Amino acid sequence: DAKTTQPPSMDCAEGRAANLPCNHSTISGNEYVYWYRQIHSQGPQYIIHGLKNNETNEMASLIITEDRKSSTLILPHATLRDTAVYYCIVRVDGYGQNFVFGPGTRLSVLP
C-alpha cells in the first residue's frame, strides 16, 4: 500500500497557483518525498523531490512541514497543460527505485 494520502481531485483556475497536498505521517527519517505527474496516456514525469528542506525548480516548489508528516506541491502559475494526475510518493526502501504509486490527485486546470 502507498504510504501517502492525497485528495482524489482538485480544480484550479488557469494562471492561479495550484497547491496539491500530501500526507505521509509514517515517513521515516531517510525517506524522500517525490512528486510525479502523468498526463493522459503518457509515462509519468518527474517534478521535484526533497528530504526535509523546501525545494524549488523551474516546474514547481515543494514545501515539507517541519515534522515531515505532510507536504505541498505548488505550481505557481497553472496552465491548461498542467492538467494531469499528480502522484506524491515516499520511497519505500532506503535504496532502490521501487516506487509505490497511490491513486494520486487528478488536477483539472480550468480556463
Next chain:
Amino acid sequence: KAGVTQTPRYLIKTRGQQVTLSCSPISGHRSVSWYQQTPGQGLQFLFEYFSETQRNKGNFPGRFSGRQFSNSRSEMNVSTLELGDSALYLCASSLGGNDNEQFFGPGTRLTVL
C-alpha cells in the same frame, strides 16, 4: 540526450502466449524499473534491475520476469498470458542512487485477447 525508449509501443496477444518487451534507458543510467498500469490497480512496481542484477521485486507472479544487459538495456517477459495482463507497461531509468529521479518511457500498451 535521448529519453527512455520502449518497443514495441503496441502489442496484441492471445491468452497463453508469451511476450517480451524492451526498454532502452537514458545513456549513463544503470537502473531500469518496470511498472504495470491498469485502470483498476493503478501503477504497480514489477521489478528493478541495476548493473544486470535484480535489485528489487514487486508482488507479481513468476510469470513476470526480466533481465538487464551489460549496456543497461532491459527486457521483461510475461509467459502464459492472461486477460488480466492487459495493461500499459512502463519502463523507467535512473542513475540508480538513493535520491535519483526516474525518467519514464512512453510505455508499451499490451492487449491480451
